[in-house]
Amino acid sequence: MPHTTSSTATTTGTNATASTSASVDSLPWEELVTSALLGTDRRPPAPRGGPVPADAPAALLDAAALHTVRRRAGLLPA
Structure with missing residues (x-):
């Protein structure tokens, strides 16, 4: 029988990382350069x-x- 507890923990960690990554991705270029x-x-x-x-x-x-x-692709940030 598969162990489901670790996959749930991994999914939760992935969601937290994804939301943090999404907030960093929305920063303007100038903020990234300053950091x-x-x-x-x-x-x-x-x-x-x-x-x-x-x-x-x-x-x-x-x-x-x-x-x-x-x-480079010519897209504007969302």
């Missing part, structure tokens, strides 16, 4: 008053990559 220049310890890549990602450097790089792909 990169000052460091994620001093200026975490998160909206004002929003949740700080658990792995801030990785979230910053992911958000910058997403902005770059959108710009």
Whole structure:
């Protein structure tokens, strides 16, 4: 019989990570650059008053990559 408790915990963790990632993805490019220049310890890549990602450097790089792909594709952020 499969063990369902771990999949539920994984799903919950994934949703929390996805929502934090979504909030970082919505930051303007200037905020991402500021976080990169000052460091994620001093200026975490998160909206004002929003949740700080658990792995801030990785979230910053992911958000910058997403902005770059959108710009190269000619899409405007949602």
